[in-house]
Amino acid sequence: MTRIAFYGSSLLSSYWNGAATYYRGIIQALAAHGHHITFYEPDVYDRQANRDIDPPDWCDVVVYEGTPEALKRVAAEAAKADVVVKASGVGFEDDVLLREVMANAAPGALKIFWDVDAPATLAAMQANPDDVLRRMLPDQIDLVLTYGGGDPVIDAYRGLGARECVPIYNALDASTHHPVPPDPRFDCDLAFLGNRLPDREARVDQFFFAPARELPSLSFLLGGSGWDAGAVPENVRCLGHVRTADHNAFNVTPRVVLNIARESMAAIGFSPATRVFEAAGAGACLMTDYWEGIELFLKPGEEVLVARDGQDVTDCLRALPPGRDEAIGERARARILSEHTYAHRARQLDALLGERVRGAEAPA
Incomplete structure (x- = not known):
């Protein structure tokens, strides 16, 4: 069983959080492959007051206060994971969270930056040589996953020093989105x-x-x-x-x-x-x-x-x-x-993670 620590905007609320259904679909389908996932989300932007779902049984969810102290506490949890994921657009001290999470990751852990808004992220990095993510890409991030973008995004990330970039496209969660009677x-x-x-x-x-x-x-x-x-x-x-x-x-x-x-x-x-x-x-x-x-x-x-x-x-x-x-x-x-269901995407992602986690464990 692979333990995954996932730091994102929110799994529980779609309020001012367009990535919510993407996270839900990907993580639920990935959990079906036997991975144990803990999702860490900050209590900001009134998201917790506008929850769409209760904490699910396919993922542990940790909601933390939007304070530097709470951020450091949850970032320290990264040390327990085999795979550590920091998503873009978390909404509270993203640069600090990225540094803390990757610094706390175990030496053999697979370290991933998951970009759910590649055009904005790439524009920020291209405009600022001292951008935190840009400086970390070559030697502190093992893999970049993106919400989409195809070859243009892959080439741009590689041009900025990313070791590897793979799009994991949006998809359908057929258990959630399906035909219903008109309203x-x-x-x-x-x-x-x-x-x-x-x-x-x-x-x-x-x-x-x-x-x-x-x-x-x-x-x-x-x-x-x-x-x-x-x-x-x-x-x-x-x-x-x-x-x-x-x-x-x-x-x-x-x-x-x-x-x-x-x-x-x-x-x-x-x-x-x-x-x-x-x-x-x-x-x-x-x-x-x-x-x-x-x-x-x-x-x-x-x-x-x-x-x-x-x-x-x-x-x-x-x-x-x-x-x-x-x-x-x-x-x-x-x-x-x-x-194009999340089951299709999860099979792609499960193979990707399995190959790299096994590769990281092989020398040990």
Whole structure:
């Protein structure tokens, strides 16, 4: 049994924490391979007051106070693990946590940095030669795992000194995201779910608000935190934070569900958001903005609708014939179930970890 210490933003709460469902899917599926995982998360940003799940039976969860003293206490726990993982975007003293966790790791432990926002992390390292992660990559980090990014991210990490970089893409947890009956609360022609973020706003205006203005007779639904309900078109209804428990109904009920990549993710490509798999797993008719590599996950025109700009979104909504949305959703669900579940990702990751843990133990 491999003991894994995982330091991330939150497993228990998706509140201002887009990585939550990714962590849940990966860790639960990995635990099924016999690994014992302890997830350490700080009590910050009101996440613990907005939990989506109780502590699960497939992972131990340690919630620590957002203080330097508590951080050092949990970082010391890394010494007990065979594999030590520090994720990006934990939300409290990330640089300090990275240094402490890796310094406390046992001499033979596999030390991993898991990047759930590679464009932002790479930009920070490229702009600052003294960036903490950049200085640690060559000799203090054994392996970099990423949320996505394909060859562009792999090449960028290697160029900055990483020994090895492997994408572990988002996927579907079919036990959590699946078809459910429609819910009148989410009835609309086009729905988008995403928190308001600086490098997402302009693209949301282009791909979502502009079509809403062009199609005043259609209804649009906006879910996510941070949006100003008074500043959106009149036919856009703002829901605020949508609980994970409501995601299936949010995906199933609208005629079309829209995915909009953040600008940095779209520029790199090969970075499907968790929402892509959640929506497809529920059987939604998914429309996404264009990014390179879409066809690796879903076939454009048959399993997903692709829009290169807001006009494409508008034209598609006008032309989409009755019944085609359901057919697209059914094909997408079948493709994702056959190739892109967290069980698929866990098999990849289990083999990756097993090979490297065995390699580290061999000299001893």
